[in-house]
Amino acid sequence: MDKLLIHSPILIIAIPLVVAFLTPLIGWKSGKARNALVVASLVFIEFLVIILARDIYLNGIHVYTLGATSPDLTLPGGAMVPIRIILEVDAMSIFMGIIWATVSLTAAIYSLSHMAKETGQTRFYTLAMLMVAGCFGMIFTGDLFNLFVFLEITSISGAALIAFRTRFADSVEGGFKYIVISAVAGLIFLFGVGLLYGQYNSLNIGFLANAMQYSALDKIALTLFVISLTIKTGMVPLHMWYPDSYSVAPANITAMLVITSHACMYAVFRVCFSLYGITLGAATLGWIVVIIGLLTMFVGVTMAVFQTDVMRFMSYHAISQMGYMWLGVGVGLAVLGNPEALATYGRDAIGGGIFHILNHAMYKPLLFLTAGALFHRTATRDLNKMGGLGHNMKFTLILYIIGTLSIAGIPPLNGFASKFLIYESVYQFNPILAVVAMLVSIITLASFTKAFQSAFTGPQLPEYKDVKEVPKPMLIGMGILAAGIIFTSIFPGLVLEHIVYPATDALINQAAYVNGIMGGMP
Amino acid sequence: MLSKIVRTVANQLILFILIFGLYVIAHGHLTPGGGFQGGAVIVSGVVMLLVAFSSKELKKSLRERTLSIMESSGALIFIGLAFAGIGIVFFYNFLVGTPIFGRIPVTGPNPGDIWTGGVIPLMNLAVGLKVVAGLSAVVLAMALFSSGEEIEE
Amino acid sequence: MMEHIPLNFPFLAAALLVGISFYILIFKRNLIKLIMGIGMLASGVNLFLVALGYRAGGNAPIYTDVPEGPMVLPVPQALTLTSIVINVAVLALMLTMVILIYRHTGNIDSKKSRILKG
Numbered sequence: 001m002d003k004l005l006i007h008s009p010i011l012i013i014a015i016p017l018v019v020a021f022l023t024p025l026i027g028w029k030s031g032k033a034r035n036a037l038v039v040a041s042l043v044f045i046e047f048l049v050i051i052l053a054r055d056i057y058l059n060g061i062h063v064y065t066l067g068a069t070s071p072d073l074t075l076p077g078g079a080m081v082p083i084r085i086i087l088e089v090d091a092m093s094i095f096m097g098i099i100w101a102t103v104s105l106t107a108a109i110y111s112l113s114h115m116a117k118e119t120g121q122t123r124f125y126t127l128a129m130l131m132v133a134g135c136f137g138m139i140f141t142g143d144l145f146n147l148f149v150f151l152e153i154t155s156i157s158g159a160a161l162i163a164f165r166t167r168f169a170d171s172v173e174g175g176f177k178y179i180v181i182s183a184v185a186g187l188i189f190l191f192g193v194g195l196l197y198g199q200y201n202s203l204n205i206g207f208l209a210n211a212m213q214y215s216a217l218d219k220i221a222l223t224l225f226v227i228s229l230t231i232k233t234g235m236v237p238l239h240m241w242y243p244d245s246y247s248v249a250p251a252n253i254t255a256m257l258v259i260t261s262h263a264c265m266y267a268v269f270r271v272c273f274s275l276y277g278i279t280l281g282a283a284t285l286g287w288i289v290v291i292i293g294l295l296t297m298f299v300g301v302t303m304a305v306f307q308t309d310v311m312r313f314m315s316y317h318a319i320s321q322m323g324y325m326w327l328g329v330g331v332g333l334a335v336l337g338n339p340e341a342l343a344t345y346g347r348d349a350i351g352g353g354i355f356h357i358l359n360h361a362m363y364k365p366l367l368f369l370t371a372g373a374l375f376h377r378t379a380t381r382d383l384n385k386m387g388g389l390g391h392n393m394k395f396t397l398i399l400y401i402i403g404t405l406s407i408a409g410i411p412p413l414n415g416f417a418s419k420f421l422i423y424e425s426v427y428q429f430n431p432i433l434a435v436v437a438m439l440v441s442i443i444t445l446a447s448f449t450k451a452f453q454s455a456f457t458g459p460q461l462p463e464y465k466d467v468k469e470v471p472k473p474m475l476i477g478m479g480i481l482a483a484g485i486i487f488t489s490i491f492p493g494l495v496l497e498h499i500v501y502p503a504t505d506a507l508i509n510q511a512a513y514v515n516g517i518m519g520g521m522p
Numbered sequence: 523m524l525s526k527i528v529r530t531v532a533n534q535l536i537l538f539i540l541i542f543g544l545y546v547i548a549h550g551h552l553t554p555g556g557g558f559q560g561g562a563v564i565v566s567g568v569v570m571l572l573v574a575f576s577s578k579e580l581k582k583s584l585r586e587r588t589l590s591i592m593e594s595s596g597a598l599i600f601i602g603l604a605f606a607g608i609g610i611v612f613f614y615n616f617l618v619g620t621p622i623f624g625r626i627p628v629t630g631p632n633p634g635d636i637w638t639g640g641v642i643p644l645m646n647l648a649v650g651l652k653v654v655a656g657l658s659a660v661v662l663a664m665a666l667f668s669s670g671e672e673i674e675e
Numbered sequence: 676m677m678e679h680i681p682l683n684f685p686f687l688a689a690a691l692l693v694g695i696s697f698y699i700l701i702f703k704r705n706l707i708k709l710i711m712g713i714g715m716l717a718s719g720v721n722l723f724l725v726a727l728g729y730r731a732g733g734n735a736p737i738y739t740d741v742p743e744g745p746m747v748l749p750v751p752q753a754l755t756l757t758s759i760v761i762n763v764a765v766l767a768l769m770l771t772m773v774i775l776i777y778r779h780t781g782n783i784d785s786k787k788s789r790i791l792k793g
Contacts, residue, residue, distance in 0.1 A: 021594045025594050170791055173788075183765045184713065194724045388708070558756070668770075
C-alpha cells in the first residue's frame with residue numbers, strides 16, 4: 001500500500017496508456033470485455049487519486065523523478081540543477097486530478113449505452129483513454145516541455161473524438177477547427193518554452209522560478225504562454241471555435257473536453273503563480289485578466305440567449321462561466337504583491353474562482369449529458385423541433401432542473417456558494433465588477449428557463465409519443481454528477497475548508513513549490 | 523498500377539530500404555537515428571510500393587488487423603519495459619551491468635559499441651515497430667479514401 | 676566566409692518563417708494552404724529550437740568517432756525531434772479531415788464549405 005502511494009503519480013498516467021493499447025487487442029475478440037476493462041481501470045484510477053489526495057493534504061508535496069535511483073532524488077550526486085523529468089503534485093494539481101478522474105469515469109459509464117450503436121467503438125475507447133492519460137499528464141507534470149507534449153496528446157485525441165461521427169458534415173468541420181486552433185496554440189507555447197530554455201538552460205518549473213530574472217525576453221515568453229493557453233480555454237477575443245467544436249461532438253466527449261479546457265486554465269495559473277510569482281509586477285496582468293474575464297462573461301451569455309441548437313447554447317454558457325473563474329483569480333493576481341489586501345479579500349477571491357472551477361466541473365458536464373440524452377432519443381439538437389418531452393423523460397427532467405438551478409446561482413445549490421464568494425471579494429476590489437457579474441447571472445437564468453420550456457414542457461408532440469426514458473448506464477452516469485452537486489450544496493463549508501483552500505494556498509505559496517524540487521537549497 | 527519496369531525495380535529496392543531502415547533503428551544509441559527516424563525510412567519504402575502497385579493490390583498484403591496488432595504490441599513492449607523497473611522507479615534502466623546490452627561504454631570519443639545502452643536499444647526497436655505499423659496504416663487509409671473505398675470495420 | 680554571415684542569422688530566418696505563416700493563417704481561405712501554413716509555422720519553431728543550441732566551433736554531439744573540440748547542446752535536438760513527431764501526427768489528422776470535408780461539401784474554400792454559423 002505504501003509502495004502504491006509512492007508510485008501513484010506515474011501509475012495514474014501510465015495505466016490509462018496501457019489500457020489504451022490493450023483495447024485493440026481485446027476488442028478484436030469481444031466488445032463486452034473491452035468495456036469492462038475500461039470502466040474497471042477508471043475505477044482503479046479514481047481510487048489511486050483519492051489515496052494520493054489524502055496523503056498530500058496530510059504530508060505536503062509529492063515529487064516523482066522518472067529514471068533515477070529513488071523517486072524523490074531530484075538533485076543526484078550534489079548537482080545544482082535538477083535533471084530528468086520530474087512530476088510534482090501539490091494540492092492544486094490533485095484538486096484538478098480528483099475532478100478529471102470523476103468526470104472521465106462518469107463519461108465512460110455514460111458511453112456504454114450512448115455509443116452502443118456506432119461503428120468503430122474500439123477506436124473510440126482507445127482515443128478516450130489516450131485523452132485521459134494526456135490530461136492527467138498535463139495536470140501532474142513539473143516540467144514545461146512535458147506540459148507541451150501532453151497538451152498536444154490531449155488535443156490530437158480530442159480532435160479525433162470530436163470528428164468521430166464522420167457521417168455528419170458538421171462534426172468533421174468542428175473537429176477541423178479544433179485541431180487547427182490547438183496546433184497553432186501548441187506551437188506558440190513551444191516558442192515560449194524555447195525562449196526560456198535559451199536563457200536559463202533548464203526546463204523545470206521549480207528551477208526556473210528560482211532563477212527567474214524577469215528580463216525583456218521573459219516578458220515576451222509570459223505573453224506567449226498566456227496567449228497560447230487562453231486560446232484553448234475559450235477566452236473572448238479568440239472564442240469563435242469553441243461553440244462550433246463543442247456542439248457537434250458526442251455528448252460524453254464534450255463533458256470531458258470541458259475539463260480539458262479547465263486543465264489549460266490550470267496551466268495558466270501554474271505559469272503565472274508558480275513560475276513567475278511575486279516578481280511579476282502583477283497589477284497590470286491582474287487587471288488585464290479581470291477585464292477579459294468580464295468581457296468573456298458578458299459576450300458568452302448574450303450570444304447564448306438566441307441559440308436554437310441545444311448543445312451550442314450550452315457551449316456559450318460554458319464560455320460565460322469561465323469568465324467568472326478568470327474574474328476571481330484575476331483579482332487575486334492583481335493584489336498578489338500587496339500582503340494585507342491579499343489576506344483580506346485576495347485569498348477569498350482566488351478561493352472563489354477555484355471553488356467555481358469545482359462547481360462548474362460538476363454541473364456543466366451534467367447539462368451536456370442531459371442534452372446528449374435528448375439527442376439520443378429524438379435524433380435532433382434543434383430546440384424548435386423538440387417539445388413536451390417532460391412527460392416521457394422524467395429523470396432527465398429532474399437532472400436538468402438541478403443543473404439549471406446550479407448554473408444560475410439559486411441559493412440552496414452550490415453555484416450560489418461560489419458566486420457569492422466571488423461577488424463578496426470582488427466588490428471590495430472594485431464595485432462595478434460585482435454588478436456586471438450579477439447581471440450576467442440573471443441573464444443566465446433567463447436563457448436556461450427558455451430552453452427548459454421549449455424542450456421539456458408543453459403539450460406532447462405526436463412524433464415523440466413513444467419516446468422512452470434513456471437507458472440505465474446513462475442515468476447512472478448523470479446521477480454520479482448530480483450526487484456530487486447535492487453533496488457540495490449541503491456541505492459547502494466542508495468542501496471549502498478541505499479541498500479548495502489548500503489548493504488556494506498551494507497556488508499563492510511559490511516557495512513551497514520550489515522547495516519540493518530544490519530540496520531546501522537557498 | 524504502373525508499368526512492369528517500375529514494379530520490378532520496386533520489388534528489388536524494397537529490400538535495401540528495409541535493411542537501411544533497420545540499421546538506423548538498431549544503431550539509435552550510437553549514431554543519429556533511433557525509433558522514429560528508422561520507422562519513417564521504412565514507411566517511405568512502403569509508400570514507394572503503394573505508388574508502384576495500386577492501393578487495392580497492397581490492401582491484400584497489409585491487412586488492417588495485422589497492422590493494428592503490430593502497433594499495439596509495439597506500444598505495449600515499450601510500456602512493459604518501462605514498468606519492468608518499477609521495483610525502484612518507473613523507467614529505471616535495469617539492464618545496465620547485465621550481459622544483455624549492459625556494457626558500460628568508455629568516456630570520450632570512441633568507435634562505438636553496440637552492446638551498450640541498457641534498455642534504450644530495445645525501446646528503439648519497440649518504437650520502430652509501432653511507427654512502421656502506424657504510419658503505414660495512415661498512408662494506406664488515405665490512399666484508399668482517395669480512390670473511393672473505405673477500410674472495412 | 677563564415678564571418679560575413681551575422682551570428683543570429685538562423686534566428687532571423689526563424690522569425691521570417693513564423694511571420695509568413697501568420698500571414699497565411701490570417702488571409703488565405705483555401706484549406707490546403709492553411710495546412711501548409713501550419714507546417715511552415717512548425718518549421719520556423721523547430722529551426723528556432725535547434726539554433727538555440729549552437730556553440731561556436733562545435734561538433735555534432737555524438738561520441739562515435741568525433742574529432743576533438745567543443746560540442747553543441749544535445750537537449751534542443753531532442754526537443755525538436757519530439758516536436759517533429761507531434762507535427763507529423765497533427766498534419767496527418769488535418770489532411771484526413773480535409774478529405775472528409777471535401778467529400779461532404781464538394782469544395783475546399785473555407786467560406787463556401789462552412790456549415791456552422793452564429
